[in-house]
Amino acid sequence: MYGRSGNFFGFQGVRLQVAVAVVAGADFLLFGYDQGVTGSLLTLDSFRRYFPSIDTLADGISSSERSTRSTNQGIAVASYNLGSFIGAVACIWLGNALGRRKTIFLGTAVMIVGAILQASSHQLSQFIVGRIVTGFGNGLNTSTVPTWQSECSRSHRRGQLVMIEGALITGGVMLAYWIDFGFYFLDPSEISWRFPLAFQIVFCLFILSFVMSMPESPRWLVYHGKEDEAMHVLGALSDVDPDSQYVREEFHAIKDTVLEASKGSFRDLFTMDENRHFHRTVLAYMNQVFQQISGINLITYYIPNVLQNEVGLSPFLAKLIAACNGTEYFLASWIAVFTIEKVGRRKLMLFGAAGSSSSGIAETVFLFAFNTFFAIGWLGMTWLYPAEIVPLKIRAPANALSTTANWIFNFMVVMITPVAFENIGYRTYIIFAVINAAIFPIVYYFYPETAYRSLEEMDSIFVKCKSVFTVVRIAKEEPRRYGKKGEVLISYDETDMSHRRQSSVTATSAHKQEKDEERKEVV
Known part of the structure; x- marks a missing residue:
């Protein structure tokens, strides 16, 4: 299905790639908005009145009751991530069958249903169901959009365009914080939390209107x-x-x-022949794990709560600082957009891990520092790198599988955060600081650079790799097919991969001819 007039609204070249990036970016703006919108609502009087079983601020409750409510709060907030996990799992089978655009269309339509359920909730059970449904649609989308974006981008622009998606996640977070802050003044009116939850439908309608007209x-x-x-x-x-x-x-x-x-199947994710599918799947999967266990969603989901409950700020000041934090987060994320192709993937990941480990043990001031390092090094990386590291044979199921890691570990962090603060307080930060310090050497020794590489070039690199310890070196030494401006440096017909496949085709044809001759002799 082509766009209008069969030419995608008349867009060509860079303009068409940017148009794809805009639609893809709208989905990640929606993703970020969903992540940021709930935290500030938890402290609203009108919200607490409707959902008292997750109200940890109520006066006169015992410590055991407060602990129970913290657990309930973690379940209610993290149910979105559980739904996203289920959606990502479903995408393993739906992704290749429906295609990239139809999967995004379906996921977005499901998110509208979930948003309506959340915004109209009068009971906690309905609110949780709405978050699970919204998460399911988001899981379909976030498993598909990075792959679609990568496969519609030229190698020298792919990183920058996908990192724009990451920046737009923070744009959604920032927007959610400011909308929550603005509607805070309407509390105790129900609109103070119902409108922010319903507003996500605006992004959904934009995506539904344009995604099927893109390539x-x-x-x-x-x-x-x-x-x-x-x-x-x-x-x-x-x-x-x-x-x-x-x-x-x-x-x-x-x-x-x-x-x-x-010739592939889901089982190929776990094979270790010359293409090293399992090796590449693990790299993609752990890349998503690292993003989540860094502790970023402790901030994204709960910063207003943390500032009010743990730091002791007033509700007004907590929400204002949260909104300012979201703004700084958004601005910092654009640094990666303009450096991803110049600096490369590895250096940014190393920078993010090093900075996050050194700033993870303080509170208000270092929350800003943590966000800055994370935004530059890891925010958009896990939506780019897994799509680049795995081959087409397993790309859709591998990216869906790696996205399940994002959501299940996201669920874990969001689930335990209220309970952790209730029981160990500031020591929660120390745990994440140690984890970030451990990520640095793993990235350094095991993650190859993918910048300026076509998706097919990565196949050739891994074919030459004989050990998990050599892939970084081989990626540095392998000649590049494309230059920094997208110019062709080596024709595909001259590459080892082309020769290998031609030899394979020749061998297959020779084998078939031999069998045909044997049959003729028998006859």
């Missing part, structure tokens, strides 16, 4: 035999004629990989 992933199209449409999309994304030599080379590179992908 489908050319790799998915080739995978499903829609070769003419794939050529059309490749030409449009590069702003060249679909019959040009450039498009033909890209098409053949993709098709060769797709021929391998057509």
